[in-house]
Amino acid sequence: MDVGIVGAGKIGATLARKLSAAGHDVLLSNSRGPETIREIATASGAVAKHTEELVRRSQVVIVSVPFSELPRLKPAFSGIDESVAVIDTSNYFPFRDGALEGLADSRTESHWVSAQLGRPVLKAWNSILAGSLAEKGLPGGAHARIALPVAGDGAEGKAIAMMLVDATGFDPIDAGSLDESWRQEPGNPAYCTDLRTGDLELALKQADRKIAIRKRDLVADKVFAARDQYTDEDILDLGRRIYSLTADDPELNP
Ligand SMILES: NC(=O)c1ccc[n+]([C@@H]2O[C@H](COP(=O)([O-])OP(=O)(O)OC[C@H]3O[C@@H](n4cnc5c(N)ncnc54)[C@H](OP(=O)(O)O)[C@@H]3O)[C@@H](O)[C@H]2O)c1
Incomplete structure (x- = not known):
């Protein structure tokens, strides 16, 4: 497929490498122009373009830019064909992305993203650390293969997003x-x-919206206060522990 990736950072460049392969x-x-990412693009088997041209020429567009940058992308998406699937990898962290107009009233982060781009999005690859994305992929059928959730409306776009995650x-x-x-x-x-698949399905069912923000901020406070002391494996362990706490846990109620 013709796949466009907006954002050539830790997630975007890794997706470029894997999908080219x-x-x-x-x-x-990226935001600074194709000449600034020629080497990254070439090394990942991709071709660097301006975002406007990329969006016009792609059958599917993956958006992987900082959350607060998303409103700037709207002009590039105006007028593109409805058949083009748009997949967003972003996450919102208030300490990093600041206050954003309309976000608090949005049903989900992805609905806000969709409103910024002016078209429906699917959500994928947002829930894996860049290091795991780069290093832990395995062929289909491998016992230890990690699973990733894909959310969104519309069967065709969902099928494309799931095929690309695979x-x-x-x-x-x-x-x-x-x-x-x-x-x-x-x-x-x-x-x-x-x-892995069964555990991820259970984890999606166990999600508790009322306490997710407290857990998000607890992990973010710990990690970003001392980022150089945390390896990716430390962050994974911390997330696994904190995200599974119940609402009455003292750690969530200091
Ligand atoms: N890092 C992770 O572990 C991780 C995991 C899951 C999801 N995510 C999410 O995925 C997204 C990307 O994260 P990342 O870690 O890959 O970020 P990153 O390494 O900081 O890279 C961001 C990329 O977006 C580009 N960009 C910024 N503003 C842009 C604009 N207006 N138009 C086009 N390109 C623009 C940047 O290009 P310039 O340098 O030219 O500005 C850069 O190439 C974020 O929303 C993040 O929350 C990250």
């Missing part, structure tokens, strides 16, 4: 409609915990 024709863009080395799990996408947002047991 899987045989897709990948275009890659191509990057992970078992795609249909996590329901965009209304259900909060279950894979930060603070929930399915978020960045590297689970």
